[in-house]
Amino acid sequence: xxxxxxxxxxxxxxxxxxxxxxxxxxxHLIPGDPARLVAGMDATAEDLENVRRAxxxxxxxxxxxxxxxxxxxxxxxxxxxxxxxxVLDEIGFRYWNTMLLGFCxxxxxxxxxxxxxxxxxxxRNSWIDSSVLAVSLLGISIPPFFLGLVLMLVFSVWLGWLPxxxxxxxxxxxxxxxxxxxPNAAIISRITRSSLVEVLSQDYxxxxxxxxxxxIVVIIRHAVRNGMIPVVTVAGLQMGYLLGGAVVxxxxxxxxxxxRLIVQSIGARDFPVVQASVLLxxxxxxxxxxxxxxxxxxxxxxxKLQ
Numbered sequence: 001x002x003x004x005x006x007x008x009x010x011x012x013x014x015x016x017x018x019x020x021x022x023x024x025x026x027x028h029l030i031p032g033d034p035a036r037l038v039a040g041m042d043a044t045a046e047d048l049e050n051v052r053r054a055x056x057x058x059x060x061x062x063x064x065x066x067x068x069x070x071x072x073x074x075x076x077x078x079x080x081x082x083x084x085x086x087v088l089d090e091i092g093f094r095y096w097n098t099m100l101l102g103f104c105x106x107x108x109x110x111x112x113x114x115x116x117x118x119x120x121x122x123x124r125n126s127w128i129d130s131s132v133l134a135v136s137l138l139g140i141s142i143p144p145f146f147l148g149l150v151l152m153l154v155f156s157v158w159l160g161w162l163p164x165x166x167x168x169x170x171x172x173x174x175x176x177x178x179x180x181x182x183p184n185a186a187i188i189s190r191i192t193r194s195s196l197v198e199v200l201s202q203d204y205x206x207x208x209x210x211x212x213x214x215x216i217v218v219i220i221r222h223a224v225r226n227g228m229i230p231v232v233t234v235a236g237l238q239m240g241y242l243l244g245g246a247v248v249x250x251x252x253x254x255x256x257x258x259x260r261l262i263v264q265s266i267g268a269r270d271f272p273v274v275q276a277s278v279l280l281x282x283x284x285x286x287x288x289x290x291x292x293x294x295x296x297x298x299x300x301x302x303x304k305l306q
Contacts (some may be wrong), residue, residue, distance in 0.1 A: 002033075002084075004293075006291075008290050008293070012283070012286050015282065015286060016279065016282060016283060016286075017070050018069075018273070019279060019282040020065075020069065020072075020279055021065070021235050021277065023275055023279070024065050024066055024068065024275060024276065025061075026044055026062075026191040027266075027271050027274055027275065028061060028064075028271075029197050030266070030269065032266075032269045033047045033048070033269070034057065034081050034269035034270070034271060035051040035052045035055065035057060036054070037047065037082065037268055037269055037270075038051050038055070038079055039051045046171070054071045055081070057067050064211045068275065070201050072279070075088070077272055077275070078272040079138075079272065079302050080265075080270055080272060080273050081268070081269065081270045081271065081273075082264075082265065082268045082273070083105070083272045085099070086123040087272045087273055087276045088276070089259070089288075090273055090275050091258055091261060091273065091276060093256075094257050094258045094260075094261050095257075095277075095280060096302050097167065097255065097256055097257040097258070098243065098246050098257035098258045098259060099171060099247075099284075101176055101180070101246060101250070101255060101257055102179060102239060102242045102246060103179045103273065104177035104181070105176075105178075105179075105180035105181040105182070105184065105242050106181070106184065106235060106238065106239050106242060107181075108177055108178060108181035109181035109183075109184030109185040109188060109235075109238070110183070110184070110185075110188055110231075112181070112188075112189070113184065113185035113186070113187065113188025113191075113192060113231075114188060114189075114190040114192050114231065116132050116136070116185070116189040116192075117131055117188065117189040117190070117191065117192020117193040117195075117196060117231075118192060118193075118196060118219065118224060119132065119194035119199065120132045120133065120189065120193045121192070121193045122196075122200075122219065124193070124197060126240045128152060129193075130191065132211075133190075133193075134184035136185075136187075136190055137188075138184070138186075139182050139183050139185065140183055140184030140186045140187060142183070143267040144149075144179055144183065145181065145248050145252055146281075147179050147182060147183070147248070148176070148179040148248075148249055149174070149177060149252065151175050151179060152164055152175060152252075152253075156175070160174055162174055162190065163175075163256035164243065164253075165253050165255075166253075166254055166255075167256055168172050168256055172253075172255075173254060174252070174254050176253040177251075177252070179252070180242050180246065180249055184235075184242065185285060186280065187234060188231055188234055188235060188238070191230055191231050191234050192227065192231050194229075195227040195229075195230045195231065196223055196224065196227040198227075199223045199226050199227040200219075200223055202226075204222065205218060205222055205223055205299055207294045208221075208222050208288060232292060232295050233292065235292075236288055236291070236292030236295075237289075237292075240285040240288055240289070241286050243281050243284060243285065245257075246261070247259035247262060247263060248256075248260040251263055258281065259282070261273065261277060262274055262278070265277070
């Protein structure tokens with residue numbers, strides 16, 4: 001286990017370096033001058049030059065990148081060009097807001113997807129199976145921003161059951177979590193169905209039935225657990241994609257998360273905030289994949305961590 005963890009942690013290093021280089025270069029290729037944002041629209045050419053020198057933007061790109069990495073290794077991501085606050089203070093609570101939204105979405109999507117997947121596997125080739133498959137195809141096909149607008153129209157505007165935007169209570173997380181979770185549930189439902197159909201045809205399942213066990217006991221105790229390994233794989237990957245999809249969903253619902261902060265910071269050429277936010281999301285994605293690998297072992301002790 002220790003060797004496995006050490007090897008995976010070493011694999012994180014080139015991933016983070018690659019992400020940092022890609023983000024750094026892309027931000028500096030975007031048209032626009034961040035010095036103009038800091039100095040103001042009425043700043044003279046001399047003022048702009050002084051601001052560039054103070055921010056280190058007058059130095060060659062390789063030097064700027066090395067300085068950025070050096071400070072980041074010490075936990076210093078600089079200050080926001082837009083607000084002047086420390087970057088870590090700027091993104092701290094927003095990161096946890098995004099983690100909360102992603103956690104609610106993955107729990108909602110996994111529970112709904114596993115439940116509908118089990119039902120369609122048990123009643124395969126029936127009208128229930130066909131109906132759920134059609135709905136899941138619709139859930140996969142609808143873009144998240146459009147799904148969010150539909151949910152807002154139905155549950156906020158027409159029915160008035162849930163708040164429209166913002167984050168002032170637990171009710172505010174329901175619609176954005178559902179927006180992210182429904183496409184996730186559709187994918188997990190299909191994976192669960194195909195995995196469970198295969199498991200239900202295995203000899204040990206027929207043996208359990210021959211012993212006289214109730215069908216619900218056979219499904220839950222013997223079939224579902226063995227059919228969950230591919231579902232765990234997909235759920236782990238989907239959690240990472242949810243963090244990326246949160247950029248759009250947080251903007252639609254005015255959710256104060258790190259995705260919305262990235263959109264605002266890109267528009268304002270706030271390089272330090274964007275770089276730190278993307279690096280943090282990349283590191284989170286790697287950690288989630290590591291936890292997914294460890295979960296395999298808990299579900300099936302026969303699997304060796306390599």
